[in-house]
Amino acid sequence: MNGLIPTPDPLGAPSPTIIFQLLGWLTLVLHFAFMNFILGGTLIVTIQEWLFGHRPVIARANSLMLKTMPVALSMAITMGVAPLLFVQVLHGQFFYSANIMMGWYWMAILGLVTVAFYLIYVLISLRPLDGRATLLSRLIVLVNAAIFITVSLIFTNNATLVEHPELWAKIHAGELSPLVMDTKFWMRWSHTVFGALAVAGLWCSGIGLFQKRYHAANREAGEWMYRNGLYWAKSGVFLAMIVGFIYLFTLGGDTLKNFMGNGFMFVGWAVSVCTAFVGLALMVMATIKKDQPKYYWAAVAVVFITLFGMVMGRDLLRYIALEPYYTLSDLTVRPHVSSLALFLGTFVIGLLILAYMIRLLWTVPGDPPTDGAPQETPAAAGESIAAPVEEAAAAVPDEPADEASKVSDQSDDSVQKEPDEGEEPKPDAPQA
Amino acid sequence: MPHTIQYPIWDVPIIGGGMVIAIIAIVHVTFAHFTVGAGLFTAWAEWKANRKGDTLMLKFLKDFSRYIILLPFIFGALTGVGIWFSIALVSPDATSALIHQYVWGWATEWVFFIVEIISGYIYYYTWGKLTPGRHNVIGWIYAFAAYMSLVIINGILTFMLSPGGWVVNQEFWTGFFNPTYWPSLLLRTISAMSLAGIFIAVAANTLYDYTREERHHIITEGGKFLIPLILMIPASIWFLANIPEASARMVKGGAIAMTLFFMFGLAASTLVGLYAYFGLILKRRYINLETALLLGAIAFIATGAMEFVREGVRKPYVIYDYMYSNGILVKDADRLNQEGVLTFAPWTVARLGANSPDQLTHEQLGQAVYAAQCSRCHTIDGVNGIKPLIWGWPEDSIKHNLDTLHTEQPYMPPFIGTSAEKQALADYLKGLQDQYESAKANSTRESTRS
Numbered sequence: 001m002n003g004l005i006p007t008p009d010p011l012g013a014p015s016p017t018i019i020f021q022l023l024g025w026l027t028l029v030l031h032f033a034f035m036n037f038i039l040g041g042t043l044i045v046t047i048q049e050w051l052f053g054h055r056p057v058i059a060r061a062n063s064l065m066l067k068t069m070p071v072a073l074s075m076a077i078t079m080g081v082a083p084l085l086f087v088q089v090l091h092g093q094f095f096y097s098a099n100i101m102m103g104w105y106w107m108a109i110l111g112l113v114t115v116a117f118y119l120i121y122v123l124i125s126l127r128p129l130d131g132r133a134t135l136l137s138r139l140i141v142l143v144n145a146a147i148f149i150t151v152s153l154i155f156t157n158n159a160t161l162v163e164h165p166e167l168w169a170k171i172h173a174g175e176l177s178p179l180v181m182d183t184k185f186w187m188r189w190s191h192t193v194f195g196a197l198a199v200a201g202l203w204c205s206g207i208g209l210f211q212k213r214y215h216a217a218n219r220e221a222g223e224w225m226y227r228n229g230l231y232w233a234k235s236g237v238f239l240a241m242i243v244g245f246i247y248l249f250t251l252g253g254d255t256l257k258n259f260m261g262n263g264f265m266f267v268g269w270a271v272s273v274c275t276a277f278v279g280l281a282l283m284v285m286a287t288i289k290k291d292q293p294k295y296y297w298a299a300v301a302v303v304f305i306t307l308f309g310m311v312m313g314r315d316l317l318r319y320i321a322l323e324p325y326y327t328l329s330d331l332t333v334r335p336h337v338s339s340l341a342l343f344l345g346t347f348v349i350g351l352l353i354l355a356y357m358i359r360l361l362w363t364v365p366g367d368p369p370t371d372g373a374p375q376e377t378p379a380a381a382g383e384s385i386a387a388p389v390e391e392a393a394a395a396v397p398d399e400p401a402d403e404a405s406k407v408s409d410q411s412d413d414s415v416q417k418e419p420d421e422g423e424e425p426k427p428d429a430p431q432a
Numbered sequence: 433m434p435h436t437i438q439y440p441i442w443d444v445p446i447i448g449g450g451m452v453i454a455i456i457a458i459v460h461v462t463f464a465h466f467t468v469g470a471g472l473f474t475a476w477a478e479w480k481a482n483r484k485g486d487t488l489m490l491k492f493l494k495d496f497s498r499y500i501i502l503l504p505f506i507f508g509a510l511t512g513v514g515i516w517f518s519i520a521l522v523s524p525d526a527t528s529a530l531i532h533q534y535v536w537g538w539a540t541e542w543v544f545f546i547v548e549i550i551s552g553y554i555y556y557y558t559w560g561k562l563t564p565g566r567h568n569v570i571g572w573i574y575a576f577a578a579y580m581s582l583v584i585i586n587g588i589l590t591f592m593l594s595p596g597g598w599v600v601n602q603e604f605w606t607g608f609f610n611p612t613y614w615p616s617l618l619l620r621t622i623s624a625m626s627l628a629g630i631f632i633a634v635a636a637n638t639l640y641d642y643t644r645e646e647r648h649h650i651i652t653e654g655g656k657f658l659i660p661l662i663l664m665i666p667a668s669i670w671f672l673a674n675i676p677e678a679s680a681r682m683v684k685g686g687a688i689a690m691t692l693f694f695m696f697g698l699a700a701s702t703l704v705g706l707y708a709y710f711g712l713i714l715k716r717r718y719i720n721l722e723t724a725l726l727l728g729a730i731a732f733i734a735t736g737a738m739e740f741v742r743e744g745v746r747k748p749y750v751i752y753d754y755m756y757s758n759g760i761l762v763k764d765a766d767r768l769n770q771e772g773v774l775t776f777a778p779w780t781v782a783r784l785g786a787n788s789p790d791q792l793t794h795e796q797l798g799q800a801v802y803a804a805q806c807s808r809c810h811t812i813d814g815v816n817g818i819k820p821l822i823w824g825w826p827e828d829s830i831k832h833n834l835d836t837l838h839t840e841q842p843y844m845p846p847f848i849g850t851s852a853e854k855q856a857l858a859d860y861l862k863g864l865q866d867q868y869e870s871a872k873a874n875s876t877r878e879s880t881r882s
Binding site for chain 2: 003004006007008010011012013014015020023071073074075077078079080081082084085086088089092093095096097099100101103106107109110113114119121168169172173174331335336337338340342343346347349350353357360361363364421
């Protein structure tokens, strides 16, 4: 068997492996934050459209969820690139081999996600802001849910194959299907799907909060989303915990012993199990004290920590499984400082640019805060997250071109008076 | 132990793995270049329109920025990931080398990519909500980030063709700022701008709430981005002067397919540039939708042709002078010639159900050698199919061909392996040829009978 495992790349790694691991965990968590919203959120919308779509408030909530998805999916893809990179540095030989075993199944991810992406736009343009979705659009939601579930199965399968080189020879000789799909596989997969529901539930609540606060017309839907999102989040965390524990104990005594015997990563994981309980408690609190979003924000923070710990624990389990064949110390390190500096420097500049842009966004006026009286202007209908479809663009009443022309002779924009600068509500809730 | 041919093999019948990569890559490169050019155009045109009070252009840019988001973001991002996925399946060893040498380069590009995506969305959603000057700043951020991702990726792509001193010192910057870095950056910038220019003409024609006059104005502005195409010829000469000697020979007639593709790509680009200058700028002609689409198709084909040449003239290497296209490291060739290629290609043996090469039959041996050395570029009977290629060859030409693989066809690496392996491969190929011929004979018989 050992002869079949490719050796680590002779070019080695340009920095100590721990740097790649740390960045890998961090970026993977960011990827999960968005990806979970896409997977879990699509499932939530599907269930809501089919079962409760006749209730106006839910119909609007579904529209609002859908409108955030194009940006969220872009972010999920973008954030996925970095961990993809670091995985290849750290254990590319296992990753590539697993990819090759899967072949077209692996390639299928791209086609599936592309189709799903454009279907989201179709959905947004088909779906009126209010009212029951048509059968066609309900069917499309269902198709998208099926697509994202399939993609998640493919990813879980690949991750499973990475850890089981002993299966490769049979698969490559055509004696075994590359789709593993044993009990452990299903547990691992359902653990992640429940987790995704939890994260998506939190997003749903967050979008609800945002709408409630900044878009008076969506207040009712926003409130419903806030409560309902918490409900999904609680159920998701609860189910994920149950499945997670069963999964852990099916791994077998030796793995478990190695797992627990491993210092800092295990501690990190264990802490995150505790934070999962804390998160659950905070969500319950947020549900009880409906008008105190601080519990909600605390739950978000704690779930973030939990995700981080889970990612770390999962990474540790992988290297335990690979121990007979490979440890990270087998990878030669040829330190190259200036290229690391290039990255870190760019990273800092990138963060500064992002901070600058977000600061500019603060100057964007939202809806004037009204007390209750719903304002039925199209511009109020969640257009800060409106999707780039004809209707949405056409619905915006003010032509920017006109406004721009009024001030166009003022090339020095520092002279330009900002409308209500500083007093405006800040869009600090999720933009995506 | 040599680090070569260690990976399992992804079998793609008929079209071959290389073609899968090529299809995804050409679409990706076109979209990615367009994004870069479109970013530059949008920022520049908005700046100019703000100064001149050109409300029409601002209206168009607002509409146009929707195209930037819908098309290239998703298509560009997904095909980009698609290239990663497909090269990892076809050439895992080369992918691994690119990652391990340039991981911080890729990571840097990723940062620019994030800035590009986020600024793109902000740009689109804040039309009319920020002051014109500030909105334009976002546009410039977008343009800058998009262009910087080209600046980075260009270093890694050109590295594969002309690593220069890297082969000796294996140092990041030596490979990055390699002999073709600057000419290639110029070529790609030209191509990015021109793709944007053409697509602006397409976009102006597909937005229905503009009068013909208004469209004309926009098309003329976009047409200015086509003018740099006139530099295509000198830039290409500069590029050619810096590629490895053997690659230059291929372009200059050594491999007729490369020469033709190169000439076509160059001619098409230059003609579009001349058309833009004389037709759009001097004579202020109008382009309708059909013509714009036709220009777009020409540009797509030209981009594809140039990328095809870039990939083609790099053969027989995937990283010049370091790794052959089949994954064998140049420095390992001598050792493999002595100890046999299959000793170090465990998967080709394993997938025939054996544990070591000496458990294989003579025919299987040939099959395994083929899988290890030839299968990445050849299919059995599809694209670059080995059966049709050797159709009608007498037995000793096959053998002779294996001796001179690299001298007869500039695309191919030399045969690497022991003489027993070479014989087994020759016999295997002869066997394939017999199958092919008897199949042909059968089908002719069938058709004469009916």
